[in-house]
Amino acid sequence: MSLDLKGKGINTRVTHAGENPDSVHGSVGVPIYQTSTFKFRDADHGARCFSGDEKGYIYTRIGNPTINTFEEAVTELEHGFGGIATASGMAAVTAAYMTYLGAGSHMVGTDAVYGSSRMVMENDFSRFGAEYSFVDTANLDEVRKAMRPNTKLLYIETPANPTIKLTDIAACAEIAHEHGAVLVVDNTFMSPILQNPLTLGADIVLHSITKFINGHTDVVGGVLIAKTEEEFNRLKAVINNTGGTMDPHQSWLVLRGMRTLSLRVQRGEENAQKLAEYLEAHSKIEWVRYPGLQSHPQHDLAKRQMKGFGSMISFGVVGGVESGKTVLNNVKIPQLAVSLGGYESLIQHPASMTHHNIPEAERIEAGITDGLMRLSVGTEDVEDLQADLEQALALI
Ligand SMILES: Cc1ncc(COP(=O)(O)O)c(C=O)c1O
Structure with missing residues (x-):
């Protein structure tokens, strides 16, 4: 039985979140399932795993017990429905853009975001017809002014990198939702210990795991955490198919880093x-x-x-x-x-x-x-x- 974390403090939660006791050998450390694929018991079992009638692992790009342990742990800390670990922070940013934007749609973003988060939009997503406005999101009037009927995504980073300007998350959630857009927050600078955007109204929170969560300057990684099952399923479909997923050994390392x-x-x-x-x-x-x-x-x-x-x-x-x-x-x-x-x-x-x-x-x-x-x-x-x-x- 996993420990019930309801009502527990942040130090207990970060220590035990995602813990899933190993019923075979009782290992306290999380086993690394270093495999690319999983064997089905028989043909019907395989078909049920694919149809979703039975929960089971299929293929590591789609799911893996070590990766899922990390995803469950970080989801618990961010108070979300579900999390998806990615190969890097930029794989998480790109997956968010890809999920919510398409030709003719528009995003509003913090002007002082991490450089690549801005460049990939200006240089690459624009080639596919997505529109963007990077504005000073610390100024809510600028955010309101930038929103358009085709704005599907409000993307903020707070504190912003490297100006340390803050954006009001709750106010941006209201603005985004009034316009039928989703609010995605890059929470890298705060970590789930110091700020929980989903509890302030955001729809998606993302992290470059490379930074505080791993914390040991030895792994690159990212994660997206969705507040609802619907958003989780949308993100997961895009990431599973585009393949920017984390691998089991990487997940084991970042979980190890996250405990402290x-x-x-x-x-x-x-x-x-x-x-x-x-x-x-x-x-x-x-x-x-x-x-x-x-x-x-x-x-x-x-x-x-x-x-x-x-x-x-x-x-x-x-x-x-x-x-x-x-x-x-x-x-x-x-x-x-x-x-x-x-x-x-x-x-x-x-x-x-x-x-x-x-x-x-x-x-x-x-x-x-x-x-x-x-x-x-x-x-x-x-x-x-x-x-x-x-x-x-x-x-x-
Ligand atoms: C705030 C922020 N978001 C995203 C990223 C991208 O993360 P990664 O380098 O893990 O791809 C970075 C990297 O420095 C960052 O500082």
């Missing part, structure tokens, strides 16, 4: 709050954007829709890009690398790295300025991180 998610998120957030306050008071720092600071223009929204402020900080140094490079090249603990949400601190320069392919004018308009540095705060000792930043800033 709440501990890592808690520690990262404590560190980030202290570092954001330290940076804000520093004479070599021009500005800091972190939802836990009173100075964040949407600090009240952060308190309302998030359960914590996360561990992503953006900041600009006095002297612009050249001074920023001095920091990037001289910090010793945060590694100069893209990605985020791992146990270790990482620092990067979005304008020349993750968002380099967005045309300059669009990038600047979205708030991704040349001087913006992005810091993903890890689980190190905060005193060491602060001392390291101090010695790098002193070189400016």
Whole structure:
């Protein structure tokens, strides 16, 4: 019998979600079903599995016990109906676009989304006749203005990457539903520990598992979680047929990483709050954007829709890009690398790295300025991180 998680706290849920005791050998760890296909007992059994009259595994692209364990676990944390694990975060984003858009349909998206989430729409989905408007979704008037009769999808990322601007999820759910569109939320920056978009009215939540959920900077993956059976079935049909699915070993690794998610998120957030306050008071720092600071223009929204402020900080140094490079090249603990949400601190320069392919004018308009540095705060000792930043800033 699986543990009943109803009414249990987040730490118990992240530890035991999806647990399905092994009735054969009693293994506590989840077995890896490293197989591409499953043998039917007889011809009728095979036919019943295909028709859906009997539940059973058929083929790993369609379903696999190790993958399903991870999907059930993350679905439990996001309060959804069902989840579908994907090969990468971008496979999840693409599957959402593919499910809800077609020739002549339109989507409204956050202007400062992850670079590829914007590029795949502008360069690729547009070739198939889908229309798009990327706007500042932190401004609800802009969202309302951008909606059209053919808008099928409202796609938001909050906090946005890397501007750390927030979008009001509940308000966007209302706008989307008034227009007969679905609301998809990229919740990567918060993880299911700090924000649950489905409980705020969203229809679909997605994550790049590569980040906080796996948390160990050693696996790429993604997941989509639907609030209803209907949306789950729509997404699953598209992903099963297009094939951007996760594999069993990858699922086993990300489930292993996820068990410590709440501990890592808690520690990262404590560190980030202290570092954001330290940076804000520093004479070599021009500005800091972190939802836990009173100075964040949407600090009240952060308190309302998030359960914590996360561990992503953006900041600009006095002297612009050249001074920023001095920091990037001289910090010793945060590694100069893209990605985020791992146990270790990482620092990067979005304008020349993750968002380099967005045309300059669009990038600047979205708030991704040349001087913006992005810091993903890890689980190190905060005193060491602060001392390291101090010695790098002193070189400016
Ligand atoms: C917010 C966000 N969404 C989606 C993605 C894409 O995920 P992946 O790199 O796992 O494909 C990323 C990657 O950095 C991201 O930061």
